[in-house]
Amino acid sequence: MTICCPVTQEPEPVSTANIAKNSLKIALLGCGNVGAEVARILLDDAAMLTRRSGTDLELIGIAVRTVDAPRTVELPAELFTTDASGLIARADLVIELMGGIEPARTLIREAITQGASVVTGNKALLAVHGPELYQLASENAVQLSYEAAVAGAIPILRPIRDSLAGDTITRVLGIVNGTTNYILDQMDTTGADFAAALAEAQRLGYAEADPTADVQGHDAAAKAAILASLSFHTDVALDQVHCEGIAEITSADIEAARESGLVIKLLAIAERLQDEEGERINVRVHPTLLPRSHPLAAVHGAFNAVFVEAENAGELMFYGQGAGGRPTASAVMGDVVSAARRIVLGGPGRTETASGHLPAADIKTVRTSYSVGLEVSDEAGVLAQIAGIFAHHGASIETLRQTLRPVSDPASDTQPSAELRIVTHRASESALAATVAEVRALPVVKAVTSVLRVEGI
Template sequence: MTDYRRLRVALLGAGAVGSQVARLLLKHSGELADRAGATLELAGIAVRNLDAPREGDLPRELFTTDAESLIVGADIVIELMGGIEPARTYLLQAINSGADVVTANKALLATHGPEIFDAADQVGAEVYYEAAAAGAIPIIRPLRDSLAGDRVQRIMGIVNGTTNYILDRMDTEGAEFADVLADAQRLGYAEADPTADVEGFDAAQKAAILASLAFHTTVPLESVHREGITSIDKTMMDAARHAGYVVKLLAVCERLGDESEESISVRVYPALVDRSHPLASVHGANNAVFVQAEAAGNLMFYGAGAGGVQTASAVLGDVVSAARRHIAGGVGVGESTLANLPIVDIGRVTTRYQITVEVDDRPGVLATVAGTLSDGRVSIATLEQTVAGEDAATARLVIGTHKALEQDLSETVERLAASGVVERVVSVLRVEGD
């Protein structure tokens, strides 16, 4: 057997992902040593409660509640605790002690990423975080390394499995939001408090990370426009299906303007995607990220966006990379966030829309609606009218627009609602994926 150098690995957290990482580190230690060029010794697993029930049959002697002592002397620290504190403190301690760190903590990176990357840069350590966005899908390395010599123009992705599961079942089965959410919670796809998923917080954190990498610009979480899916109902899904679309919660990161005056937009919202687009065929709890680059063209990354063993795969890939770096020596590769492109407000984004309104069914209404849209610099591409009320006194208009400025569209919809002919604005959905 090859006599490899031994590297001490400290694991913080033993939840669904952490327990799988520990299991695989122990089970495949020989293979991992051959790939990494070093023996990866699991020095211990820090947890809050030694007696909490856990998946897998892990040796009890590995567990400790003393994370700080475990970090001391570790070559690689894997943080899978989640949350901001004490994860932030432990990561900074690990970095300052000379360890490389591996994390799947999207919330921490989205809020304190610059601080953590800065600390690593100061001591020549490296931060690995492939599992922080889109689970098992390899997207961080392609953006950070493979496409580093290209200009990424746009990222459009389904990066939250819970919301994709909900919207997919609403589309394919005609189910109601509340019923599918309850099923998702029962199956473990959604938490008892699903706010982070259904209100778009989880997707916004991942969008901030992806945009920072793609555009070499620090993207604060508060700069990400966020909308959730709680307003999506069966009627909206039926209308989307009838028009040839499917509703998906999308993270959109986009480069705007020309090279002389560039900016970026980062946003998360439910949008209509044409059924011919690759993202429309992403079903269940899967994730997919569609990347458009100047030279490479269109690229798509697809797979499991969550799950203990799936996410553990991405974590262990990072561990092997960190081990190889330790063996090779030298300083870590810092984050490239020197472009400092301005981040624009959602109002300056241009896209297409589908507006659904209920109006009085009487002569002159269509002319008023069309005039209001025209005055607001919003051009009609398609228009469909159906009877909305049982007494035929109300009609429903589904208006597809050409590309329009978000600010113009928003102001125009407000004028439509106050026009005297519109009874109710049913929905306004953006159309993405042209």
């Protein structure tokens, strides 16, 4: 039997016979690592981009704060300007890679109201002002694209918005911050503590000098809001995302996870809930224990991955580089070519697909599973007291592991202690939190050493 394999070909050029312009004028706002790579691609790959978009893409200028600042890519000096508004006024398509809320928001509004389509990678801006900008783009019939805002080079937003538009997404779990994944992976694979792993991430350029946005989970929370908005066709505000970081994760937590066949990852989780209160959604970011057999457990280094669960498609995994100049520029340019083809062909711009307003469920109502670490007195009746409290709150214990802690000085009066690691069955967050609070108050409990949520078991 002969099997014929299709030959991959570049898309046929789009006919521009009825297009008044022979080229689209592109304005670039910002020239950091990503912006510089985008400018390089526009200049070096012009012929390929013309074939794929159906028109010439002419980079008419790059707006920056300082014209003569050092760049990671050598670019023509005549492209640089400090007059962003003047540049926007001459553009058909604006690429915003400045970051931050202002002046990015004002400049994007200027572009949209003047009829220019916009491509942005600004996750912080979209998490806070996304609905406003989507509405403005719709009113002006222009494209607002933002694939680069989540997970760098990984094509995740367009598949969620377009490929899964005929399905119902029930859950999204994502490793969407490369810095924290690198830190946790180093702690797991090398035995480094948090401070050492963070220092190495900073040395390699994965972490900023001020890593707060990454290690406290804020960066991942902004991305989670965007993912949830697209997945559930509803507006999700940043302040609706429960957020916890990884700064409190210890080497003991990592080792205990390893001994139990688990690994700790900072996950962005968005899920659709159905209970007696009706349909709701919950979006949260926190350190999470995963079985090492889970696909997300195998994501190492600074890579990102997003795991999607849909009613008909089932389980889908998207994996790749989540940061860096070239990978993120790839996502930006995908949006640029897509927007350019839409402009060439005509028709309204595609922005977002919010069609409902599902209420946000407080994390206290979410059903989850806990792993609780305790230091307790090694004496009779301790386990019975702790088990009784768990039972009282309806939080049943799935596994319990006890390790005796040796006394450093046997001649002292120090009472021996034991370490307990308890993993619960799924229960409401409020019941589990109340259980931990009551256990913490027991005289036989010397310390609650860790509380981590568990997924995938």
